[in-house]
Amino acid sequence: MNKTVLAAIIVVIAMLGATYLAVGSAGGMGGEGDWVNKLAVLGAVVLVIVTVFVVTKYVRQMQYDKASGKLADENWDGIGEYKNELPFGWAVIFLGLNIWAIWYFLAGYPVNAYSQIGEYNEEVAAHDAKFEEQHAGMDDETLKEMGGSIFIVQCAPCHGLQADGIEGKAANLNVRLEEKTVKHVINNGQGMLGYPAPMPDRNGLFNMNTGALITDAEIDAVAKYVAGGMKGTEGADVFAGTCAACHGVDGKGMEMVAPSVVDYNPTLVADVLKHGKKGAIGSMPAFNNLTEVQVKALGAYVTDLSK
Amino acid sequence: MFHWLEKHPFFFAVAVFVTIAFAGLIEILPNFAQASQPVVGTKPYTTLELAGRHVYIKNSCNACHSQLIRPFKSETDRYGHYSLSGEYAYDRPFLWGSKRTGPDLMRVGNYRTTDWHENHMKDPAGVVPGSIMPAYRWMFKNMADIDTAYAEQVTVNKVFAVPYNAEIPMADGSKETVKLAATLEEAHADALEEAKAIAADMKDQDVKDAVAAGQIPEIVAIIAYLNSLK
Numbered sequence: 001m002n003k004t005v006l007a008a009i010i011v012v013i014a015m016l017g018a019t020y021l022a023v024g025s026a027g028g029m030g031g032e033g034d035w036v037n038k039l040a041v042l043g044a045v046v047l048v049i050v051t052v053f054v055v056t057k058y059v060r061q062m063q064y065d066k067a068s069g070k071l072a073d074e075n076w077d078g079i080g081e082y083k084n085e086l087p088f089g090w091a092v093i094f095l096g097l098n099i100w101a102i103w104y105f106l107a108g109y110p111v112n113a114y115s116q117i118g119e120y121n122e123e124v125a126a127h128d129a130k131f132e133e134q135h136a137g138m139d140d141e142t143l144k145e146m147g148g149s150i151f152i153v154q155c156a157p158c159h160g161l162q163a164d165g166i167e168g169k170a171a172n173l174n175v176r177l178e179e180k181t182v183k184h185v186i187n188n189g190q191g192m193l194g195y196p197a198p199m200p201d202r203n204g205l206f207n208m209n210t211g212a213l214i215t216d217a218e219i220d221a222v223a224k225y226v227a228g229g230m231k232g233t234e235g236a237d238v239f240a241g242t243c244a245a246c247h248g249v250d251g252k253g254m255e256m257v258a259p260s261v262v263d264y265n266p267t268l269v270a271d272v273l274k275h276g277k278k279g280a281i282g283s284m285p286a287f288n289n290l291t292e293v294q295v296k297a298l299g300a301y302v303t304d305l306s307k
Numbered sequence: 308m309f310h311w312l313e314k315h316p317f318f319f320a321v322a323v324f325v326t327i328a329f330a331g332l333i334e335i336l337p338n339f340a341q342a343s344q345p346v347v348g349t350k351p352y353t354t355l356e357l358a359g360r361h362v363y364i365k366n367s368c369n370a371c372h373s374q375l376i377r378p379f380k381s382e383t384d385r386y387g388h389y390s391l392s393g394e395y396a397y398d399r400p401f402l403w404g405s406k407r408t409g410p411d412l413m414r415v416g417n418y419r420t421t422d423w424h425e426n427h428m429k430d431p432a433g434v435v436p437g438s439i440m441p442a443y444r445w446m447f448k449n450m451a452d453i454d455t456a457y458a459e460q461v462t463v464n465k466v467f468a469v470p471y472n473a474e475i476p477m478a479d480g481s482k483e484t485v486k487l488a489a490t491l492e493e494a495h496a497d498a499l500e501e502a503k504a505i506a507a508d509m510k511d512q513d514v515k516d517a518v519a520a521g522q523i524p525e526i527v528a529i530i531a532y533l534n535s536l537k
Contacts, residue, residue, distance in 0.1 A: 124383075
């Protein structure tokens with residue numbers, strides 16, 4: 001027998017013996033142990049046999065093989081190259097790779113490419129779907145609760161956690177209107193809420209009762225009346241003669257004409273969020289980043305605050 | 308040629324480098340050039356906004372505030388659309404920041420107003436309970452550096468061809484033009500005009516007096532800058 005083959009057989013036996021000594025029957029060679037261990041040991045055995053087989057093959061090739069065949073014309077410092085045929089398997093793999101590359105560039109990559117924005121879009125779509133499903137038939141209580149948490153994030157930085165406007169730095173949402181707000185609106189008009197016609201300033205406000213423009217004294221009276229929740233009699237006649245034409249006799253506003261001045265309602269809140277507001281205190285930007293449901297929730301929450 | 312290259316290792320190495328570099332160029336450069344173009348709606352800064360940007364840098368606002376909204380739902384819910392590279396086309400240097408001690412300011416102009424900034428800079432905890440941001444009262448006293456802002460405008464216009472005095476397409480299809488003053492005096496006058504509009508929304512009497520007297524306090528400049536972040 002050839003020396004190399006003999007050496008190979010000895011090495012295989014030695015290594016298998018060493019494996020047995022190392023893992024013993026617990027490793028699965030004796031039939032015990034779990035299947036993961038058995039698999040690992042089987043892998044090791046296969047690895048040893050294959051390695052030794054391949055090494056033996058090439059060592060023998062180096063020992064005994066003689067070069068034969070036709071040499072190519074080219075040679076590099078006396079080292080030549082045989083003109084061998086391309087192995088069939090290689091040719092098949094080469095062609096297959098070409099076809100795959102064409103598919104990958106034209107269809108595979110553009111369709112399946114990873115992108116950060118793609119992942120973001122998926123995240124948003126998944127969240128929206130879950131949101132829709134979770135809040136399909138929301139009751140008022142849940143809506144208010146949701147409005148409350150949106151308020152903390154989006155509104156509280158200006159209106160305060162208590163919605164009190166932080167000492168006059170923003171509108172106090174616990175009351176519908178304050179005196180100075182009413183006065184400011186009467187003096188300067190208002191046209192930001194998206195109603196077809198804006199409210200005129202004091203130069204366009206007639207008091208039907210007197211047939212003249214609204215006066216300073218009347219503004220004071222009606223501001224107090226409106227800020228006080230339209231209770232009492234003082235200022236009531238001014239309101240009836242001047243404001244009621246648009247804001248309604250009861251002050252609850254009219255659709256497509258003017259908002260309510262006695263209470264908040266979801267429509268009013270939605271209008272302010274959509275258009276923003278500029279008034280006696282300062283200006284509020286529009287919040288168009290909120291979803292429809294969020295606007296509805298804020299409407300429910302803010303409406304509830306002043307009740 | 309390949310035989311010749313195979314016999315000359317140095318030139319072979321050069322050829323390998325050129326081949327790979329070429330592949331890199333055609334793969335990377337076009338995409339990069341496209342992404343760094345200004346996004347529709349991105350405008351160069353006006354003189355006053357740029358002066359405010361200098362105040363922002365001078366006070367290291369970027370140490371606590373980032374200007375980069377990442378594409379995560381939680382961030383876009385709070386701050387608005389995620390940032391695009393083209394939106395920084397006129398930022399030199401960009402102010403991405405690396406740490407958020409305070410919130411991101413990339414689009415703060417969308418949800419805060421002049422009067423809020425005024426209250427906040429005077430007493431941050433007064434409007435945001437629990438805020439650890441310090442007050443920046445000196446901004447109400449120090450005057451903004453309009454000269455430097457104008458110098459920067461002229462420089463970026465000449466060196467980087469930043470489109471001042473040119474029509475810029477906006478998101479709604481309209482066109483807007485950002486003016487670059489012809490002289491320093493004109494730049495001062497324009498900045499003051501802008502400052503007056505902002506001071507009108509402010510309450511601080513000293514600031515109002517200063518603007519009426521033709522001066523521009525830093526607070527006005529930085530509010531102009533913050534309002535421009537959209």
